[in-house]
Amino acid sequence: MNISEEEFREIFYHSPIAKLIISATAADYAILDVNNAYLLATQTERASLIGKSVFSAFPENPIDHFSKNNEKIIISFEQAKATKKPDILNRYRYDISISGTDQFLEKYWTATNTPILDENGAVKMIIHSPCDVTDLYFSEKRKKKAIIAIKNQRKQLYSIFMQAPVGIGIFLGPDFIVDMVNPRICKIYGKNAMQMIGEPVFDVLPFAKGQGFEELLNHVRITGETYEGMAIEVPLIRNGLLEKVYVDFVYEPFYEDENTISGVIVVTTEVTAKVMAMRKLEEAEERARLAADAVDLGVYDLNILNGEIITSKRFANIFGFEETQLHKDYISAIHPDDVFLRKLAHEKAIEKGQMNYESRIIWPDKSLRWVRIEGKVIKDKKNNPIRILGTILDITALKQDKEQEKKLITLVDNSVELMSIFNMEGIPSYINTAGMELLGLESIEKLQNLEFFQPEILTTLIREGSWAGKMMIHNYTSGEVFPVFNNCIRIDDNVTGKPIAVGAVMRDLRPELSAKQALADSEQLLRNITRAAPTALWMSNRKGEITYVNQTWIDWSGNTFQENLLYGWMSIILPEDLKLVVELFQNAIHSRQQYDVEFRIDHADGSQHWCVALGQPQFNEIGEFSGYIGSCTDITEHKELQDQKDNFIGIASHELKTPVTSLKGYAQVLERILKKKGHEAEADMMRKMDTQLNRLTSLIGDLLDVTKINSGKLQFNDRIFELQPMLSELVQDLQFTTEKHTLIENFKPTGKTYADKEQIEQVIINLLTNAIKYSPDANKIIIHMEQVNDEIIVGIEDFGIGISAEEKARVFEQFYRVSGKMQHTFSGLGLGLYISAEIIKRVGGRIWVESKESQGSCFYFSLPVYT
Ligand code: ADP
Numbered sequence: 001m002n003i004s005e006e007e008f009r010e011i012f013y014h015s016p017i018a019k020l021i022i023s024a025t026a027a028d029y030a031i032l033d034v035n036n037a038y039l040l041a042t043q044t045e046r047a048s049l050i051g052k053s054v055f056s057a058f059p060e061n062p063i064d065h066f067s068k069n070n071e072k073i074i075i076s077f078e079q080a081k082a083t084k085k086p087d088i089l090n091r092y093r094y095d096i097s098i099s100g101t102d103q104f105l106e107k108y109w110t111a112t113n114t115p116i117l118d119e120n121g122a123v124k125m126i127i128h129s130p131c132d133v134t135d136l137y138f139s140e141k142r143k144k145k146a147i148i149a150i151k152n153q154r155k156q157l158y159s160i161f162m163q164a165p166v167g168i169g170i171f172l173g174p175d176f177i178v179d180m181v182n183p184r185i186c187k188i189y190g191k192n193a194m195q196m197i198g199e200p201v202f203d204v205l206p207f208a209k210g211q212g213f214e215e216l217l218n219h220v221r222i223t224g225e226t227y228e229g230m231a232i233e234v235p236l237i238r239n240g241l242l243e244k245v246y247v248d249f250v251y252e253p254f255y256e257d258e259n260t261i262s263g264v265i266v267v268t269t270e271v272t273a274k275v276m277a278m279r280k281l282e283e284a285e286e287r288a289r290l291a292a293d294a295v296d297l298g299v300y301d302l303n304i305l306n307g308e309i310i311t312s313k314r315f316a317n318i319f320g321f322e323e324t325q326l327h328k329d330y331i332s333a334i335h336p337d338d339v340f341l342r343k344l345a346h347e348k349a350i351e352k353g354q355m356n357y358e359s360r361i362i363w364p365d366k367s368l369r370w371v372r373i374e375g376k377v378i379k380d381k382k383n384n385p386i387r388i389l390g391t392i393l394d395i396t397a398l399k400q401d402k403e404q405e406k407k408l409i410t411l412v413d414n415s416v417e418l419m420s421i422f423n424m425e426g427i428p429s430y431i432n433t434a435g436m437e438l439l440g441l442e443s444i445e446k447l448q449n450l451e452f453f454q455p456e457i458l459t460t461l462i463r464e465g466s467w468a469g470k471m472m473i474h475n476y477t478s479g480e481v482f483p484v485f486n487n488c489i490r491i492d493d494n495v496t497g498k499p500i501a502v503g504a505v506m507r508d509l510r511p512e513l514s515a516k517q518a519l520a521d522s523e524q525l526l527r528n529i530t531r532a533a534p535t536a537l538w539m540s541n542r543k544g545e546i547t548y549v550n551q552t553w554i555d556w557s558g559n560t561f562q563e564n565l566l567y568g569w570m571s572i573i574l575p576e577d578l579k580l581v582v583e584l585f586q587n588a589i590h591s592r593q594q595y596d597v598e599f600r601i602d603h604a605d606g607s608q609h610w611c612v613a614l615g616q617p618q619f620n621e622i623g624e625f626s627g628y629i630g631s632c633t634d635i636t637e638h639k640e641l642q643d644q645k646d647n648f649i650g651i652a653s654h655e656l657k658t659p660v661t662s663l664k665g666y667a668q669v670l671e672r673i674l675k676k677k678g679h680e681a682e683a684d685m686m687r688k689m690d691t692q693l694n695r696l697t698s699l700i701g702d703l704l705d706v707t708k709i710n711s712g713k714l715q716f717n718d719r720i721f722e723l724q725p726m727l728s729e730l731v732q733d734l735q736f737t738t739e740k741h742t743l744i745e746n747f748k749p750t751g752k753t754y755a756d757k758e759q760i761e762q763v764i765i766n767l768l769t770n771a772i773k774y775s776p777d778a779n780k781i782i783i784h785m786e787q788v789n790d791e792i793i794v795g796i797e798d799f800g801i802g803i804s805a806e807e808k809a810r811v812f813e814q815f816y817r818v819s820g821k822m823q824h825t826f827s828g829l830g831l832g833l834y835i836s837a838e839i840i841k842r843v844g845g846r847i848w849v850e851s852k853e854s855q856g857s858c859f860y861f862s863l864p865v866y867t
Helices: 005-014 036-042 069-083 134-163 183-189 213-223 272-294 313-318 327-332 336-352 396-414 433-439 455-464 510-532 551-557 568-572 575-591 636-676 680-710 723-735 757-773 832-842
Strands: 020-023 031-034 087-093 108-117 123-132 167-172 177-181 227-238 241-255 261-270 298-303 309-311 354-362 368-379 385-394 418-423 428-431 466-474 481-492 499-508 536-540 546-549 595-602 608-619 625-634 718-721 742-747 753-756 780-788 791-797 846-852 856-864
Touching: 036 123, 069 087, 069 108, 069 123, 108 134, 167 183, 167 241, 177 183, 183 227, 183 261, 213 227, 213 241, 213 261, 241 272, 272 298, 298 313, 309 313, 309 327, 313 385, 336 354, 336 368, 336 385, 368 396, 396 433, 418 433, 428 433, 433 499, 455 466, 455 481, 455 499, 481 510, 499 510, 536 551, 536 608, 546 568, 551 568, 568 575, 575 595, 575 608, 608 636, 636 680, 680 832, 723 742, 723 757, 723 780, 723 791, 753 757, 753 856, 757 780, 757 791, 757 832, 757 856, 832 846, 832 856
Parallel strands: 742 780
Antiparallel strands: 020 031, 020 123, 087 108, 108 123, 167 177, 167 261, 227 241, 241 261, 298 309, 298 385, 354 368, 368 385, 418 428, 418 499, 466 481, 481 499, 536 546, 536 625, 595 608, 608 625, 718 753, 780 791, 791 856, 846 856
């Protein structure tokens, strides 16, 4: 299939590359046809072009005189025609007129002029195909300009780099090859650029190797993070000397392009001088601080104008604070009594330029300290005081020392012993008041030391450092020669260690000697007394071991002092009595109570004796029990008399009993007879006589009972019985004997008991009659009975005269009657309670009394419940 001419034209017109077909034969290069792309590029219309000469169709820009386009295009056409090959006209200017205006658009083109041959091979047409390269042209032009600008910038940068007042270096790659260095960095490194460029930096600076810089540089190179170092020490060789150089530096990553770090830029300044100056300042400060510390001084800098204070830590410590404080805190620590003193010191300081005062301060823990504050006033140029610089020192110990010294001197001065100090030449430099008095001296000069220190004492003193012993001295006034105990020491020089003085303390031995004599005398006296005493004396320790017996006991026992000690004394006690003696002694030791026991001993001569031993517990100064001091009295005679008395009473009362019984019979008979005869008054007298005879019988009975009890002859007839009916019966009986009192029963149920019924009756009668007798002003008596655990307790309560606390324990003794004015008001022998107690004790019961004087008494006894 052939393409028609029409179709060719269409293809030509719509070809995207601008094309102009020009006649090659015509002299004026007339335009034969043009395609759409060309029209678009040149902003023209086909009709206005066809048939026109190229040059008239596209007139030259009148203002562009330099391009010579037409000539260039003609040459190219000629060339194409001559060579019959396409000729390329490179980037020429050909401005395009803007239609409707006389303006031109600057345009650049690259055109191909392709010759089209006819069948004879002659060039018939030229296809002119221009390509608009205006944009390209302008962009290239801009690029060129930019390159020039960059070149200029680089030049500038380089000169900045070279002239920079800081050292700059660029080190590339993992080996940090020196790429660029400016003169300043060369100076710092002590090398010139020639020596460095192209070399690994650490080869050039071998002493900087291994100091950690490699790692830092690597870190920057790898991470891209900047690193800054301040006042870092670098060992460097400069001028042939190894120096410690201090530098501030920044390591910045060196970017090859946006993403690649190819090395590190080092910007550095040398700060060696600054560091050195700082060091010196610090050293100076440190020295000042050390000096202050060495003497334990706190330092301060007080701004007088605003009251602010800067202090050292020690300053704060002296005030008892851990850390430095505000000025007001220091001020409030000052002792209130010293606040004014401080104010004065400050005023004076401003006037004189110097400050100096001592003050007390109160620590946060309330303890009191002494400080000395010194300072110098600093003035400004106008001579106005602005600051006070100074120190503080804790002088508490110093003050205390002085205080101690004062106390010591007072102590020495007030001592009763002679205290003195002599130099090595024997000249006394000090003697206290007591010493002056002891020696009868008015002035120290009169004393001749050599009398004190015989050569042998001095030699010992110098050799051993001290000497102590008895010696004789004399009183200069009275001339009396007397013994003293001299205690002296050598005093050495603190520094040289050589003896410089002797200190002597002398104790007057006279009082001691006379006291000793007095003691010896009194001991002798005591010995004589105890020897002479008919009473044996003894002492025991806290364990009850006998530590002393006197001569009397030694004589009685026929054993030696030693043999009687500890438990030896027991050997002369009758075996049947020993158990009681030991038991009571043990009880007494245990309870630290008085010891009181009667027993029999065998004397050395074979005779048997009754003794009563009494022991008094002893306590030392601090109240500790230390043992017993006791006596042992021979009561044999007394015992015999007592026996005689008991015998006598026994016989007498027995003898009395028979006539009284017959008297009683006669009296009763007589009463009946008289009654019968109607002699009422006489019969009544007879009845009174009978009552009195009853009392007599009862008294005789009591006496007989006592003698029986004492001789162990009281008979018993024990059986089981109930207490309550018996008690009720007795209450009824005794109610008849008193009109004044109502006897009230307060009984609770109890068990039975086992005892001698008659004897218990006797006890109850005794207690009831006493209750009636000793409560003359009262109107009732209460009889209590109850069982507590396995005891029946009977209490007889009256509201009478009562018994004092001291008498209470003794009312149960034989013949004991409460003394005082009452004694004669109430008749009695003082036997009833004794007998009662003996009866109750025998059956294993207890008897006791609770009483308050003039309020009444309650006598109790208990009996075991029979089970
Ligand atoms: P007396 O025969 O003297 O009454 P007692 O042995 O019965 O002898 O009593 C001894 C002493 O105890 C009496 O002298 C009396 O002082 C005192 N006494 C006994 N009972 C009472 C009591 N109920 N109230 C006050 N004192 C009493």
